[in-house]
Amino acid sequence: MRLPCPLCGSRDHREFTYQGAAVMLDRPAPDAGAEAWDSYVHLRDNPAGATRELWYHGAGCGAWLVVARDTVTHAVFGAELARQVRR
Amino acid sequence: MRFSGWQILKEGLTGNHGWRPHWRDPAPKPEYDIVIIGGGGHGLSTAYYLAREHGLTNVAVLEKGYLGGGNVGRNTTIVRANYNLPGNSEFYSHSLKLWEGLSQDLNYNVMFSQRGVLNLFHSDGERDYAARRGNSMAIQGDDAVLLDREGVRRIVPYLDFDNPRYPIHGGLLHPRGGTARHDAVAWGLARGADARGVDLIQNCEVTGIDIDRGRVTGVQTVRGPIRAKKVGIVVAGRSGQVAAMAGLRLPVESHILQAFVSEGLKPVIHHVITSGVGHFYISQSDKGGLVFGGALDMYASYAQRGNLPGAEHVMEAAMHVMPMIGKARVLRSWGGIMDMTPDGSPIIDRTPVDGLYIDCGWNYGGFKATPASGFAFAHLLATDRPHASATRFRLDRFRTGRGIMDEEGAGAQHNLH
Ligand SMILES: Cc1cc2nc3c(=O)[nH]c(=O)nc-3n(C[C@H](O)[C@H](O)[C@H](O)COP(=O)(O)OP(=O)(O)OC[C@H]3O[C@@H](n4cnc5c(N)ncnc54)[C@H](O)[C@@H]3O)c2cc1C
Numbered sequence: 001m002r003l004p005c006p007l008c009g010s011r012d013h014r015e016f017t018y019q020g021a022a023v024m025l026d027r028p029a030p031d032a033g034a035e036a037w038d039s040y041v042h043l044r045d046n047p048a049g050a051t052r053e054l055w056y057h058g059a060g061c062g063a064w065l066v067v068a069r070d071t072v073t074h075a076v077f078g079a080e081l082a083r084q085v086r087r
Numbered sequence: 088m089r090f091s092g093w094q095i096l097k098e099g100l101t102g103n104h105g106w107r108p109h110w111r112d113p114a115p116k117p118e119y120d121i122v123i124i125g126g127g128g129h130g131l132s133t134a135y136y137l138a139r140e141h142g143l144t145n146v147a148v149l150e151k152g153y154l155g156g157g158n159v160g161r162n163t164t165i166v167r168a169n170y171n172l173p174g175n176s177e178f179y180s181h182s183l184k185l186w187e188g189l190s191q192d193l194n195y196n197v198m199f200s201q202r203g204v205l206n207l208f209h210s211d212g213e214r215d216y217a218a219r220r221g222n223s224m225a226i227q228g229d230d231a232v233l234l235d236r237e238g239v240r241r242i243v244p245y246l247d248f249d250n251p252r253y254p255i256h257g258g259l260l261h262p263r264g265g266t267a268r269h270d271a272v273a274w275g276l277a278r279g280a281d282a283r284g285v286d287l288i289q290n291c292e293v294t295g296i297d298i299d300r301g302r303v304t305g306v307q308t309v310r311g312p313i314r315a316k317k318v319g320i321v322v323a324g325r326s327g328q329v330a331a332m333a334g335l336r337l338p339v340e341s342h343i344l345q346a347f348v349s350e351g352l353k354p355v356i357h358h359v360i361t362s363g364v365g366h367f368y369i370s371q372s373d374k375g376g377l378v379f380g381g382a383l384d385m386y387a388s389y390a391q392r393g394n395l396p397g398a399e400h401v402m403e404a405a406m407h408v409m410p411m412i413g414k415a416r417v418l419r420s421w422g423g424i425m426d427m428t429p430d431g432s433p434i435i436d437r438t439p440v441d442g443l444y445i446d447c448g449w450n451y452g453g454f455k456a457t458p459a460s461g462f463a464f465a466h467l468l469a470t471d472r473p474h475a476s477a478t479r480f481r482l483d484r485f486r487t488g489r490g491i492m493d494e495e496g497a498g499a500q501h502n503l504h
């Protein structure tokens with residue numbers, strides 16, 4: 001599996017660390033309550049098929065990426081810089 | 088038919104014409120008291136104990152593919168009771184006791200082999216942890232022996248004791264641990280459930296869960312709707328999808344775990360040997376193949392096959408611990424879908440929907456739990472109360488923060504286990 005880093009190009013997935021579903025970008029407000037925080041930290045859609053997740057390019061440019069990928073075929077559709085997605 | 092030495096002799100002398108299929112192939116009935124979704128080890132075990140312990144036999148197990156085609160037929164078959172934390176300790180201890188009687192109980196040889204599980208350690212810190220873990224096991228009433236380097240050398244002289252990076256300082260031996268024949272476990276439980284009247288229905292994927300005013304009323308399947316008073320979800324790696332049919336989101340992410348087997352060799356590895364280096368574990372099957380594996384590939388996956396970096400990592404770990412393995416040729420590799428929870432511990436609980444129950448979150452260690460998981464889930468389904476061995480496997484522990492069971496001490500976060 002290779003991931004297309006927008007800064008470094010197509011790279012072996014061993015250069016990256018997997019963080020998890022991209023819901024991690026939508027951090028609730030500190031006082032949003034237990035349900036919202038539970039949903040953010042623990043609960044997952046866990047899709048069989050297309051998914052969006054956060055990967056960290058530790059052995060490359062050091063950027064956080066949002067990767068679009070298929071969990072059934074391992075096909076990778078694309079990647080964006082997390083800092084741009086978030087904006 | 089009961090299996091016995093006498094039966095084998097008789098059949099052998101009369102042309103082996105008397106053997107019958109181990110279970111029926113019934114069509115689904117319109118309604119059951121209890122429907123179990125998933126015919127893996129845990130689903131079959133649940134059905135078996137529902138019938139055996141609670142006399143509930145108006146029960147169906149609905150399996151998407153064939154019985155035992157999921158993780159129960161894909162794992163590296165290690166059985167052990169060497170957990171640290173209350174909640175896990177008593178549960179796996181109970182499971183090991185059930186394993187010890189399982190072949191007799193089922194009248195089916197699950198080839199449970201208590202050859203001993205040896206966890207190697209490679210540093211002083213790891214030794215302290217092994218000693219602590221051994222004490223937890225002893226307190227729970229299970230067996231653990233802390234071996235120094237010479238003690239390990241006496242029983243497994245072929246390891247690389249002086250590896251410069253990971254020298255072997257000793258090991259924690261759990262003599263009652265071992266392996267079992269995974270397919271036989273599924274088949275024996277299936278036969279036991281079927282003989283007591285449970286309907287095992289294969290090629291019957293569940294596609295929907297019917298809920299009326301907050302209460303489950305049945306399921307939709309590719310073979311039509313089936314009504315049920317209670318429904319149990321026991322689908323391991325597919326837990327997220329099936330729970331979503333009831334509108335639930337779970338604290339579960341599905342990951343890929345690979346395993347490997349070598350060509351058949353003469354008996355050479357007599358124990359289960361594990362090493363924290365790359366999370367490596369190995370044993371030799373009764374056919375002679377070396378069965379081994381390591382850590383997850385570490386990304387979400389439903390592919391049931393891994394990528395090469397995962398394989399390379401396992402091979403490297405193998406060569407660190409026992410260089411002799413380099414001469415064996417790998418025959419096959421495969422993968423299974425692991426239902427990972429944030430704290431690495433399982434869930435056996437009610438759901439917010441009345442009459443809907445769930446047993447999931449077995450991570451990469453649910454084979455050893457097969458008897459006790461079914462035992463506890465059957466108890467919950469039959470009585471609406473958790474069994475004493477599984478009181479802490481609560482679904483809401485992540486939301487409340489109460490009773491997190493994080494054996495590794497890494498934190499209750501998805502990518503850490
Ligand atoms: C490579 C590997 C090595 C492992 N090694 C070990 C080990 O050494 N020791 C250990 O203790 N554990 C080990 N495990 C973990 C263990 O195999 C699992 O935790 C355990 O088998 C899961 O429970 P199960 O047997 O019920 O799962 P499964 O056998 O996967 O059963 C789930 C069943 O549900 C069915 N299903 C899914 N969706 C539906 C639907 N919609 N409708 C109907 N049916 C459905 C599936 O087809 C499947 O048959 C390993 C796993 C893998 C993959």
Ligand SMILES: [Zn+2]
Binds near residue numbers: 005006007061062
């Ligand atoms: Zn990069």
